[in-house]
Amino acid sequence: MTPSPMRTAPAGSRRGAVTHPILRLLVSTVLLAGCMSAPSRTPDTARAAPASLDLPPMKIFSPAPRQSTSRSNASIARDFLDLSFALETGATLDRFTRFEGPITLRITGERIPASLGYDLSRLMDRFRTEAGIEISRVAATAPASITIETLTQAELSRRAPNTACIVVPNVSSWQEFRHARRASLSWTQVERRERLAVFIPENIPPQEIRDCLHEELAQALGPLNDLYRLPDSVFNDDNIHSVLTSFDMLILRATYAPELRSGMTRAQVAAALPGILDRIHPAGVGRATDPVQPTPPDWTTAALIAMGDGSLAQRRRAAEIAVTIARHEGWSDTRAGFSWFLLGRLAVSSDRAQAHLALDEAYRIYAARPETRFHAAHVAMQRAALALSEHRYEAAYEISASAIDAARDAENAALLASLMLTESEALAKLGRTQDARSVRLDSLGWARYGFGSDEEVRARAAEIAALAR
Structure with a gap:
């Protein structure tokens, strides 16, 4: 959900979701960077696809x-308030807003992808x-x-650079958005949600379209x-979850509880939440309730830079800062895992030992809790790719x-296909040709949903x- 920190999304827009490098699984840059010890090859050779590969x-x-x-319920109430009374930019909201009454939705556009419906x-x-x-x-x-x-x-991109898809209040078309005054697009000015628009690129993979919808x-x-x-929500800038979770649906159910209405203050919503949650979530x-450890602004800044489009050295240094802060704070949660994960991915091309250490630590943190098993799967992809590039085929197979x-x-077809393709390559190197062929064929169907075009x-x-190789 977060774009590069070097750019700012336009007022009223949703920051880009699927441009995040973790979700896109940048095998062409991160994973291939891990092959520095392999025989050299040109980028064209690395991306050359066999013409006989039937999909x-x-x-x-x-x-x-x-x-x-x-x-x-106490922790859910706390998170509900922090999610509902602030923007990603850090600006606070002085009132609660939602749609009042039945909600209608329409789809427009010159080309509507079949998967969207x-x-x-x-x-x-x-x-x-x-x-x-x-x-x-x-x-x-x-x-x-x-x-x-x-x-x-x-x-x-021309109107909202560095965003994958956006949601904008007070408009109902792209034409209206393009000509609207910036002040009218500000979420801070919304008193009650009555109409808004979601803009999604038509020429991106089906999985990215779905992620934008969610x-x-x-x-x-x-x-x-x-x-x-x-750890278990789409409302997290680490973008591990791209499909709404049960926690997210519970937050939305509370949002539309009859006890709430647009215009309520934070204190009024806080007073109503315990009763609402006890009713809709008796479990x-x-x-x-674990105490909340605040996220220091310096850590957030470092994470944004590490995920951004600066130089590799700048991003790696930012990831190292994020790890240092996480260790100083004594974190063992998703923020700690994410810090190590960022560092591991960024260190692959220049410091293989550090990459292994960081990815192993990220995996240890994520694998320790059931609510971060999807996070652990992302780390596993990186670790399996490293093992494959180092000709540790048994490890590559087991990890993937x-x-x-x-x-x-997680319904992440891009990640699923990448893991299966890695497993297939490892199986082939282990001499299990028939198993490798079967896994590879299965992976390609998922790859078409996750990556889009046949060429990709x-x-x-x-x-x-x-x-x-």
Whole structure:
């Protein structure tokens, strides 16, 4: 959800979600950078895809049961307030806002990808059943509370640079957004949500379109802030979760509880939340509540720089600062794991020993808790890629295979395909040719959903294959 710190998203916009390097799984830059000890090859050779690679039909995720949150209601109330009364920029909000009454949604745009309708229908079903939100789709020409408009990535970048997709209040079209006064697009001026628009590029992979739907519609309906401390939520700038979790749906259900209304102050909402949560989440009554350790601004700045588009040396130094702060704070939570993860990925090309140490530490932190198993799967991908590039094929196989279930449960096809392709290459090197072929074929269907075009799928497959050379 966070763009490069070198640029600022326009007022009223949602910062880019899927441009985050973790979600995109930059095998072409991060993983191939780990192959410095392998025989040299040109970038063209590294990305060359076998012309004979036939691609199976695209795979899509089916509805699956969600694991309920084990949080205490006191901790959920605390997070609800911090999410709902601040913006990602740090600005505070003096009033609570939401839609009042039934919500309507429409889709417009010259080209609407086929996958968008399927993923949107699944998401709207979840809004209705899990969050209790009364939301329905209307015709493209009808007035609507929420407009989803598709456009080219180039168009979006011209008006909202360095964003993947955005949600904007008080407009219902791209044309209106382009000509609106900046002040009218500010979330701080919204008193009640009546109409807004979500803008999504039409020419990005299906998974990224789905991720935009989840993240931007979640913000359109509910909280406007992100918190790095949340391990099980889309409302976190680490972007590990891209599909709304049970915690997120509980936050949205509380947002639309009848006890709340637009215009309430933080104190008024805080007074109402205990009763609301006891009613909608009885499992959280009386549970122990861990104290909150604040996130120092210096850590946030360092993490943003490490995720940004500066020089590799600058980003690596920022990751080292994030690790230093995390250790000084005594963290053992998702922020600590994320600090080590950033450092591990950025150290691959220049300090292999540091990369191993950092990724191992990130994995240790994430693997210690069930709520961060998806995080651990991302780290596993990096560790498996390193093992493959170092010709440790048994380790590459074991590490990648162990993370596949988590990637599937996270509905992250890009991560799932990358893990399976890595497993396949390791199996081939271990002489298990038939198993390797089967895993590879299965991976390519997921890769089409995760990476999009046939050309990109073939290129990603070739990049991972190059690691084993």
